[in-house]
Amino acid sequence: MSTPQHTSRYRDQVLTRGKIESLIAEGRKVVIVDGVVLKVDAWLPYHPGGDKAILHMIGRDATNEVKAFHAVETQHFMQKYRIGKIEGEWKDFVPPIQDGKFRTKEEQRSGNRGQDKEAVCELDSSRHSSSEEPSPLFEPADRGTSSLRQRRTSEDAASESSATSLDTLAIGEPATSSKKAAPGGDRTQQELQRDLETFPSLDPATQADxxxxxxxxxxxxxxxxxxxxxxxxxxxxxxxxxxxxxxxxxxxxxxxxxxxxxxxxxxxxxxxxxxxxxxxxxxxxxxxxxxxxxxxxxxxxxxxxxxxxxxxxxxxxxxxxxxxxxxxxxxxxxxxxxxxxxxxxxxxxxxxxxxxxxxxxxxxxxxxxxxxxxxxxxxxxxxxxxxxxxxxxxxxxxxxxxxxxxxxxxxxxxxxxxxxxxxxxxxxxxxxxxxxxxxxxxxxxxxxxxxxxxxxxxxxxxxxxxxxxxxxxxxxxxxxxxxxxxxxxxxxxxxxxxxxxxxxxxxxxxxxxxxxxxxxxxxxxGIPYAIWTFSKGSEMVIRQLEDVANQARVLSECQRSMTLKDMLEGH
Structure with missing residues (x-):
């Protein structure tokens, strides 16, 4: 198999966040490992573990996943696909396979020209930087979590903006995507709130620790x-x-x-x-x-x-x-x-x-x-x-x-x-x-x-x-x-x-x-370690299945009632 066509002088170039974003927007498969930027397009058809595992790492720092699943020799082999490096802390994009949206270089330029200068400064000051300041389109989960934790005890925690952030976190999609009409939306928010309260904060410092x-x-x-x-x-x-x-x-x-x-x-x-x-x-x-x-x-x-x-x-x-x-x-x-x-x-x-x-x-x-x-x-x-x-x-x-x-x-x-x-x-x-x-x-x-x-x-x-x-x-x-x-x-x-x-x-x-x-x-x-006996764990599974079954029964009855109502109104 041929070596990627990147000469050594390019392998140590510092790639900005905007550059990496534009590469992904053009369809390139870019992954960050130990501060190194890898473009793995050529490896997808060869990967013994399949392409899907790689696609979920596009635009993300995959260091822990790569080390957990690969031998040291394989990690060294990955350097063949190195196209540069990053500087500073990297904040993950939502991968395209998970509906992350990315802008080309031209779209980034036009978007920057259309922003109000004061708004840009205010936005920049509220973020942690990597190689370049992130776009609000690509980090809904992180941003939503931060604001949610700050508002958790406030009286407006159930406001419209909070609901949007909750939905965003639950589905990993941009905050502009509304899920209010989806069945069980309130249940999704409740489950999300439970996890946010049970597990450590998602702020960068806590997760880095x-x-x-x-x-x-x-x-x-x-x-x-x-x-x-x-x-x-x-x-x-x-x-x-x-x-x-x-x-x-x-x-x-x-x-x-x-x-x-x-x-x-x-x-x-x-x-x-x-x-x-x-x-x-x-x-x-x-x-x-x-x-x-x-x-x-x-x-x-x-x-x-x-x-x-x-x-x-x-x-x-x-x-x-x-x-x-x-x-x-x-x-x-x-x-x-x-x-x-x-x-x-x-x-x-x-x-x-x-x-x-x-x-x-x-x-x-x-x-x-x-x-x-x-x-x-x-x-x-x-x-x-x-x-x-x-x-x-x-x-x-x-x-x-x-x-x-x-x-x-x-x-x-x-x-x-x-x-x-x-x-x-x-x-x-x-x-x-x-x-x-x-x-x-x-x-x-x-x-x-x-x-x-x-x-x-x-x-x-x-x-x-x-x-x-x-x-x-x-x-x-x-x-x-x-x-x-x-x-x-x-x-x-x-x-x-x-x-x-x-x-x-x-x-x-x-x-x-x-x-x-x-x-x-x-x-x-501060992460709970879940361990139960086989009988207790089985009981929990059955209870979870029964809970969802009851929800399915209620939803079916509601849909049946709505259908009957529409039929009667039609007559």
Whole structure:
């Protein structure tokens, strides 16, 4: 792959905020990392983690995200795309994929000419600067939060301007975008106010302090060896996998199809955890080796695409619990964990409208009853998503991961040969037994779906905008599950989802060891650390689903009443 066409004399030039804004307005993909400006357009089709993860970082300081998800070698490789540097503190833009608006150089000039000089001076004095003073169009969340906190105890906190700022914060859009007519607007404001009062201030100084202490914690955990893989732990897990697979095969040969299906499902359930580590490069820390491990297990043994999961999961980690952007909470028409899904939001991941259609209006009213039954069928949905990713060519076809698509295609053929043909069709004589075998083996994997949703469904879905730091967002939107250490094998170590979101490349066997230090960090910076037992967390999820279901029921009744009223008035 060719080196970007920027000569060394340009790599150290100081780029103003206006220059970076104009580049993004022209469609360039510009990211800030450690004070360095990277133009990564050429890397998008090569990125093994998909383009969406990068697109959510455009115009932002992505230092924490880049360091959390990439090896040091990869971070050095990124310097190939360096086009300059910034000076001073950088204030994030809202990325284009999140509806951020940017001006070209000509638009900036014309806008500046049209401003009143005194108004400009007053505006400039009220802002923190980066390379150049920011435009009011690009930082609604940060500006709205600052004014909100100043007015929180004043009598006019519920004024028109406050409401606009609240809506702006909740959806990450400019304050000029009115959301007053949206269903549940008051509820959105209440949830936003709750988070603003519960979590640390979004002012730059507070968030910078959180980031500094988070980086210090990361250095401490590295020094303690918690990023080193415990290969003996994988030895124990491999023994467990072999035992479960052998029992499934033994009972299949005996004609005991239900026990065989149960043990096969248990093996699939356990294998997911190793695939997860491989997807995060957390086993050998070598891209090609870990990718190979993940694809062999996921595709050849489990029938699922490891590369699809990686693309999906990276976005989930960056925009956790965002209704518009996080694919892990976008399950319409079956589930909605926020009333905001009633707005028929557009998913930036799937590039489609999540329609609040007649099916959703019916299913969402009963989602708290349907939660566990639907999760039993979750693996079938993962098959479809995997096939779409592999056979529609959604992954990179160039760069270091170019061969992954073809290797996964072969894995799908292999899986459906041994499972679909040799196991289900050839080894099981009757249609009814085949049906039960497939259904039970897939339903047994339900706990892993329940565990992942448990860690997020009951947590905040409010978007506090680009002013919120990476560690605060991860802890605000993610819950850990408390359980005795001997039960870690069942949860795979991923019951520590909040810790995992803070340190995604840390091997999951070490997450429990990091828990004490994370608790200390949370106490120090004033961020609540959410941890509940599996039963309590499940109760919270069901309660959240029931709450949204009740809102859906009320909304449907209101719409029905309005329709009936219009019909009567028409006559």
């Amino acid at each position: 959180i980031i500094a202490k988070y980086n210090a914690l990361d250095d401490r955990l590295r020094a303690e060896g918690l990023y080193d893989c415990d290969y003996w732990a994988y030895g124990r897990e491999i023994s467990r996998y072999v035992l479960l697979g052998s029992l499934a095969y033994f009972f299949l040969q005996k004609g005991w199809y239900i026990p065989s299906a149960i043990f096969l499902g248990m093996m699939w359930h356990q294998l997911v955890f190793t695939v997860h580590d491989a997807g995060h490069m957390g086993i050998t820390h070598n891209f090609h080796i870990d990718s190979l491990i993940g694809m062999v297990i996921a595709d050849y043994i489990g029938g699922l695409s490891c590369c699809w999961w990686k693309r999906n999961h990276n976005v989930h980690h960056i925009v956790t619990n965002s209704a518009e952007h996080d694919p892990d909470i976008q399950h319409m028409p079956f589930f909605a964990i926020s009333h905001r899904f009633f707005d028929s939001l557009r998913s930036t991941y799937y590039d489609r409208i999540m329609t609040f259609d007649p099916a959703a209006k019916v299913l969402l009213k009963y989602q708290h009853y349907l939660y566990y039954p639907i999760l039993c069928f979750g693996r079938f949905n993962l098959y479809v998503l995997s096939w779409q990713y592999i056979f529609l060519g959604q992954g990179p076809r160039k760069g270091p991961a170019w061969w992954h698509r073809y290797f996964e295609m072969a894995g799908q053929i292999f899986f459906w040969y041994w499972f679909g043909y040799l196991t289900v069709y050839k080894s099981i004589p009757t249609g009814w037994d085949r049906f039960l075998f497939v259904l039970i083996s897939h339903a047994v994997t339900m706990p892993v779906h329940a565990q992942i949703t448990l860690s997020h469904f009951a947590m905040s879905t409010v978007d506090l905008g680009v002013a919120e730091s990476f560690p605060q967002r991860m802890l605000r939107t993610t819950m850990d599950v408390d359980c005795p250490e001997w039960l870690d094998f069942f949860h795979g170590g991923l019951q520590f989802q909040a810790i995992h979101h803070l340190f995604p490349r840390m091997p999951r066997h070490n997450l429990r060891k990091a828990q004490g230090a994370v608790k200390e960090f949370c106490e120090d910076v």
